[in-house]
């Protein structure tokens with residue numbers, strides 16, 4: 457089954473891809489490359505919402521494992537996503553694309569707070585809106601933040617650009633025999649406990665009938681390829 461016509465998209469980029477070939481942090485050259493792809497998507501006439509993960513800087517659960525309490529680790533993770541959002545805003549604006557960052561945790565000297573109607577206005581004016589700080593709550597992820605904003609902003613699809621090129625029947629990083637699905641139902645992802653995206657995010661997309669496209673953002677030009685319905689990807693939707 458093909459995707460419905462997409463006029464407004466939520467693009468969720470893994471934080472880990474921002475580090476490029478480094479072991480952690482932000483590689484400005486790589487962020488510039490990603491910004492070019494986002495710009496190209498917008499130039500096709502799409503309204504673009506962005507969410508960027510924080511895995512290149514901080515993961516709450518890893519912090520908790522090292523002795524921080526979970527909620528502190530999660531807030532640190534959310535702050536990491538704000539840093540990534542600012543880096544992407546900078547890269548987009550250097551390429552002439554007006555961009556606003558809205559954070560789920562208000563920090564008025566740094567960026568706007570999340571206000572849905574204001575985000576709508578930015579999109580109408582041709583700005584890209586980057587939603588930072590996930591849901592603003594610990595115990596969640598930026599995938600869930602992305603699903604939530606996609607629902608609130610009435611996006612036609614959620615594109616998850618990550619380090620793998622789709623949803624497999626088991627983790628392809630651990631099982632070289634894993635098989636990729638072309639399409640898969642939300643229910644199947646949830647019942648088989650496939651870990652490519654957290655269950656809350658998948659359930660939220662299912663409730664709101666938002667197709668999820670999982671694709672590799674490591675491959676240059678893939679955002680355009682996927683939006684054109686080409687290349688390698690998995691579409692998660694109501695029916696496989």
Ligand SMILES: Nc1ncnc2c1ncn2[C@@H]1O[C@H](COP(=O)(O)OP(=O)(O)OP(=O)(O)O)[C@@H](O)[C@H]1O
Nearest residue numbers: 470471472509511618623624626627629650651652
């Ligand atoms: N069944 C599966 N199919 C595909 N990938 C899977 C599967 N199970 C586990 N994975 C893993 O899911 C990971 C992608 O999700 P993950 O949440 O780690 O990254 P992300 O959301 O892109 O990054 P970030 O958290 O930095 O935003 C891949 O690294 C892949 O190895």
Ligand SMILES: O=c1ccn([C@@H]2O[C@H](COP(=O)(O)O)[C@@H](O)[C@H]2O)c(=O)[nH]1
Nearest residue numbers: 509510516530533534590591596597598
């Ligand atoms: O709504 C949210 C979003 C994120 N977090 C914390 O941030 C890190 C980084 O996000 P990723 O989705 O893993 O890239 C995440 O591990 C959580 O610790 C959060 O608490 N709430």
